[in-house]
Amino acid sequence: MTDTIEFVPIAKAFSRIGVSVHSVFPDSTIAEALYSGYSWHVSKGEGMIVIHAVPSEGSLSGKGWEQWFASGDCEPVHQVLFLQKPEVPFHSVLDTSLMDASLLPHAIPQGSWYVVKLESTMGWEFVNLTERG
Numbered sequence: 001m002t003d004t005i006e007f008v009p010i011a012k013a014f015s016r017i018g019v020s021v022h023s024v025f026p027d028s029t030i031a032e033a034l035y036s037g038y039s040w041h042v043s044k045g046e047g048m049i050v051i052h053a054v055p056s057e058g059s060l061s062g063k064g065w066e067q068w069f070a071s072g073d074c075e076p077v078h079q080v081l082f083l084q085k086p087e088v089p090f091h092s093v094l095d096t097s098l099m100d101a102s103l104l105p106h107a108i109p110q111g112s113w114y115v116v117k118l119e120s121t122m123g124w125e126f127v128n129l130t131e132r133g
Helices: 007-016 028-034 057-063 124-132
Strands: 039-045 048-054 065-071 077-082 092-095 112-118
Touching: 007 039, 007 048, 028 124
Parallel strands: none
Antiparallel strands: 039 048, 048 065, 065 077, 077 112, 092 112
């Protein structure tokens, strides 16, 4: 899914965690441009589904990687994880070496990541676009 977003499988994954794909991608044409070069991964664990949007390896350190996930009856969570301290306030630091590796995309290096939790399920690239716009 690197060159274009395959909306049907991603939409199904979002639906399974109780999120409308339209709330994540308000405009599919703009989403194609904003998320060009991202790879998409869906991981499943014990009662948990995690959707990952991972930018290309060359831009991973600057852009961060997005996660949407839900577990059990909990509300879906949307967060962005940064390898370097982000310019926006972060909520915690996550050590991926302590996580279940089956829930992480292979492209994600082990180590500490700054976690920015978002109130909205809207894609981070859309959030940035609307704040700049």
